[in-house]
Amino acid sequence: xxxxxxxxxxxxxxxxxxxxxxxxxxxxxxxxxxxxxxxxxxxxxxxxxxxxxxxxxxxxxxxxxxxxxxxxxxxxxxxxxxxxxxxxxxxxxxxxxxxxxxxxxxxx
Amino acid sequence: xxxxxxxxxxxxxxxxxxxxxxxxxxxxxxxxxxxxxxxxxxxxxxxxxxxxxxxxxxxxxxxxxxxxxxxxxxxxxxxxxxxxxxxxxxxxxxxxxxxxxxxxxxxx
Amino acid sequence: xxxxxxxxxxxxxxxxxxxxxxxxxxxxxxxxxxxxxxxxxxxxxxxxxxxxxxxxxxxxxxxxxxxxxxxxxxxxxxxxxxxxxxxxxxxxxxxxxxxxxxxxxxxx
Numbered sequence: 107x108x109x110x111x112x113x114x115x116x117x118x119x120x121x122x123x124x125x126x127x128x129x130x131x132x133x134x135x136x137x138x139x140x141x142x143x144x145x146x147x148x149x150x151x152x153x154x155x156x157x158x159x160x161x162x163x164x165x166x167x168x169x170x171x172x173x174x175x176x177x178x179x180x181x182x183x184x185x186x187x188x189x190x191x192x193x194x195x196x197x198x199x200x201x202x203x204x205x206x207x208x209x210x211x212x213x214x
Numbered sequence: 215x216x217x218x219x220x221x222x223x224x225x226x227x228x229x230x231x232x233x234x235x236x237x238x239x240x241x242x243x244x245x246x247x248x249x250x251x252x253x254x255x256x257x258x259x260x261x262x263x264x265x266x267x268x269x270x271x272x273x274x275x276x277x278x279x280x281x282x283x284x285x286x287x288x289x290x291x292x293x294x295x296x297x298x299x300x301x302x303x304x305x306x307x308x309x310x311x312x313x314x315x316x317x318x319x320x321x322x
Numbered sequence: 323x324x325x326x327x328x329x330x331x332x333x334x335x336x337x338x339x340x341x342x343x344x345x346x347x348x349x350x351x352x353x354x355x356x357x358x359x360x361x362x363x364x365x366x367x368x369x370x371x372x373x374x375x376x377x378x379x380x381x382x383x384x385x386x387x388x389x390x391x392x393x394x395x396x397x398x399x400x401x402x403x404x405x406x407x408x409x410x411x412x413x414x415x416x417x418x419x420x421x422x423x424x425x426x427x428x429x430x
Contacts, residue, residue, distance in 0.1 A: 112402075113418060122252050142415070144338050144367040144388065151252040172252065176417060186220075190316060199250070201284060202221060202314040206418040208406060230360050259360040280360065294328075298424060307358070309334060309392060310422040 114210035117182050121173045121189065122151060123198035128171040130192055135175045138185040141213055146172040176205060176213050222318035225290050229281045229297065230259060231306035236279040238300055243283045246293040249321055254280040284313060286322050330426035333398045337389045337405065338367060339414035344387040346408055351391045354401040357429055362388040392421060392429050 121131050128145065135143050149170040177185060182202070193200055207213060229239050236253065243251050257278040285293060290310070301308055315321060337347050344361065351359050365386040393401060398418070409416055423429060 118417060118419070142368045144365060144386065146254060146362060146365050146388070148256040148364040149252060149254050152250045170252065172254070176415075186316065193316075199284075199320060200316060201226060203226070203311060203419060208402065208409075208416060212415060254362060256364040257360060257362050260358045278360065280362070294424065301424075307392075307428060308424060310329060311334070311419060 113206035113208055115179070116176050116205055116207055116210070116213055117179055118174065118176050118203050118205040119182070119185060119189075120201045120203075121193075121198060122149065122170050122200075123173070123193070123196055125169055125171050127192065127196050127198060128173060131173050131189070131198075134185070134188040134192065135173070138177070138188055139181045140175040140177050140185065143173055143175040146174070176207060178210070178214050221314035221316055223287070224284050224313055224315055224318070224321055225287055226282065226284050226311050226313040227290070227293060227297075228309045228311075229301075229306060230257065230278050230308075231281070231301075231304060233277055233279050235300065235304050235306060236281060239281050239297070239306075242293070242296040242300065243281070246285070246296055247289045248283040248285050248293065251281055251283040254282075284315060284321050286318070329422035329424055331395070332392050332421055332423055332426070332429055333395055334390065334392050334419050334421040335398070335401060335405075336417045336419075337409075337414060338365065338386050338416075339389070339409075339412060341385055341387050343408065343412050343414060344389060347389050347405070347414075350401070350404040350408065351389070354393070354404055355397045356391040356393050356401065359389055359391040362390070392423060394426070394430050 123131055132143060132145070149172045151170050175185075189200055192198070231239055240251060240253070257280045259278050283293075297308055300306070339347055348359060348361070365388045367386050391401075405416055408414070
């Protein structure tokens with residue numbers, strides 16, 4: 107794949123939180139130097155400790171928001187430092203994965 | 215990236231199915247030991263065999279649901295064993311990818 | 323993980339564009355040989371150059387669409403060749419990542 111050579115590896119961070127916490131997540135993204143984000147509404151879910159802790163019945167789903175940002179690898183530490191305390195005090199979850207972009211200057 | 219050391223590699227499973235099949239997928243997630251899921255509505259699509267089989271015209275999109283779960287690697291086999299027959303008999307698709315989480319106990 | 327042996331590595335391409343550009347992206351997907359796509363509405367965001375260029379205030383979010391397709395690695399070059407000019411002239415962003423599927427014939 108020729109094109110992969112032109113692409114730059116970055117880290118995609120996906121956060122699922124209650125609608126009430128979404129604004130705080132966006133502020134953290136910006137404070138850590140993210141240059142943008144994508145936000146998805148129409149999200150429901152059974153928080154990954156819902157099954158465990160029995161806080162929610164199986165059909166009782168929360169209204170959530172999925173927030174996605176992509177940052178250069180060197181900004182990940184700052185982002186995680188901000189997100190960990192927020193997620194620890196809420197029922198949010200966070201996933202990190204590798205992704206490749208064609209215009210790295212947009213995310214740096 | 216210092217933080218990556220504190221993260222645990224897991225498998226993210228994304229399933230796109232018709233709204234009618236979404237409940238069965240959630241049941242399979244739970245039966246295979248997933249501790250939660252995220253579900254997105256407002257999803258449309260041209261199922262990946264739609265172009266091929268000519269069942270749908272190009273602008274005729276189905277109402278779908280995107281279901282996401284994250285599980286430890288050792289639970290993937292059980293999850294796939296359950297999902298394969300369901301997807302084979304429906305028009306759903308499934309994608310697996312590596313992801314990293316900060317609180318592995320939430321997903322185990 | 324036994325199941326991973328049965329899976330085929332492909333490339334997932336996610337594109338976030340304004341609703342007005344979504345149709346052009348779907349056409350490009352098809353022209354490059356993608357066999358389908360998933361489209362998510364209810365997407366908002368601050369385009370990744372929004373913070374930089376000050377075009378948008380922080381709370382002023384655009385209505386966007388997230389389009390996802392999965393293609394065999396050998397189709398990625400054609401897809402990128404089509405998407406790059408479209409994204410350069412709009413405010414869209416694109417992420418590529420590795421993903422694994424169980425029925426590769428659906429995507430080829």
